[in-house]
Amino acid sequence: MKILFVHQNFPGQFAGLVDHLIASGDHEVAAIGARQFQDPRILYRNYAAPPAGSAQNPLQDEAAVRISRAEAVAAQARILRLNGFAPDVILAHTGWSESLFLRDIFPEAKLVCYCEYHYMRRGGDVGFDPEFPVESLDTLHRLRIRNAFELSAIDDADACISPTPWQRSTYPSSVRPRIEVIHEGIDADTLAAVGGGNGHDYAWPAGIGTDTPVVTYVARYLEPQRGFHTFMRALPSLQAAVPDVHTVIVGADQGGYGPPPAERETWKETMLTELGERVDLTRVHFAGRVSYRDYATILKRSDVHAYLTYPFVLSWSALEAMAMGKAIVASDTPPVRDFMTDGENARLADFFDSRALADTVATLLNTRDERNRLGAAARQFILSNDLTRQAACKKVLDFIRSL
Structure with missing residues (x-):
């Protein structure tokens, strides 16, 4: 298979799988990420992470940063395609909206989304500790924006994986049946x-x-x-x-x-x-x-x-x-x-x-x-x-x- 990984901190959670694929010698591996990374065995494309925003309007900045990441990843994906790399499978972390436009560039690829965590109003980390209450509604509003972009990316996916049962449970009930629980494993x-x-x-x-x-x-x-x-x-x-x-x-x-x-x-x-x-x-x-x-x-x-x-x-x-x-x-x-x-x-x-x-x-x-x-x-x-x-x-x- 030809497999494309997308993760802003590549290899991130995919490190073990990437090593396994390369060691097998049976697969061609490419990746797109925001960090500097070099490995002659991997066709790696680096994109420039967008600035965090002006903080004058945090909600608009939250959305703008995610769109900018998706655009930057899409630009690198187009270069891969022009250079002859067309993946059979794309494995992308959904947390930063990087996979938002990949279906348009590689419509024939199977898109697998790695669903790490979906922010909840109750029952998750936000508001859990009474010693550190949520300071403003803006915090909750920003999480809604993050979730909206993530769900849009998941909508394009052929399949999804989540590392643990509880992490899967953070996603809406309408999405959960599409998510398989597979932990990335520890060495x-x-x-x-x-x-x-x-x-x-x-x-x-x-x-x-x-x-x-x-x-x-x-x-x-x-x-x-x-x-x-x-x-x-x-x-x-x-x-x-x-x-x-x-x-x-x-x-x-x-x-x-x-x-x-x-x-x-x-x-x-x-x-x-x-x-x-x-x-x-x-x-x-x-x-x-x-x-x-x-x-x-x-x-x-x-x-x-x-x-x-x-x-x-x-x-x-x-x-x-x-x-x-x-x-x-x-x-x-x-x-x-x-x-x-x-x-x-x-x-x-x-x-x-x-x-x-x-x-x-x-x-x-x-x-x-x-x-x-x-x-x-x-x-x-x-x-x-x-x-x-x-x-x-x-x-x-x-x-x-x-x-």
Whole structure:
């Protein structure tokens, strides 16, 4: 097959599938994206992302940026066509309206839309946290515009895929029957191999020895959307319950899905100021962004892994921790419940209850047999549900061939 991928941050969620296709040697791969990307095996066309807008009229800007992206992608698609590339299949992320005009350029191709998340008025991330209420109706209006463009792109699709049942459920009932749930998979084998060493090549913070209990927290950005504020508020109680526990926190200080804090530059600064002397910072280690090897090494060393999220897209790190056989304490929120069941393969706690989070983590730190049982069940869940990269790629390709 000739397959065209469209994703502003290519390869994004398509990384595993792209590698699988190229390794097979049976397919011709092209891609259109907004980031700089080079791979001689892939026919890649880069488009210039439009400016964010003037902010004088956010609603008009929201629509204009999406139309500009669609136009820019269409221009690159026309160049591909002129150069002789006519895809059999187009696999496009719907989140930025990039696929809006592709049906006009490649009418004979099968268009598969990757449906990651559809914004809801209730039940999703917006308005979930009472600590951060929706500031204005403009916020909701902008989400309606995003959804309208996404639904227009989906209308052109021959088929759609969504990575998890809950993410599929965010779409309107009229659309859901067209969406197949196929997760892109996590690279469990590579993760285990990378994290399979003794960790001596990683510069462990002072105080973490062979027998030190270690709790890990991982997020792309340290922000409330991923429960960073709840996790930090759990630390004083956790440190009191387990006096020798150390915490390793992985993630970038700046950026995120939600808005920045009102009074300080980062949520890390905000939470450290709030906690003050109630937390022993000699036992809290901020690793920042780390390499994949270091990330795997940190996960392997973890005794208990904490994962928290709003009702939003489930992080790969949650499934990667499961694949590593870690005992996980996670938020009792819908995306988590797709994969974790309290007492079976993880422990779940109320997203907002930092004390319950601390107590649950402390209990697991003190019961090795229970940690081992939960970790083994978590890994088995990944293997039994075709959530490895290899199994997921096969499912996607079988689905595409069925079209």
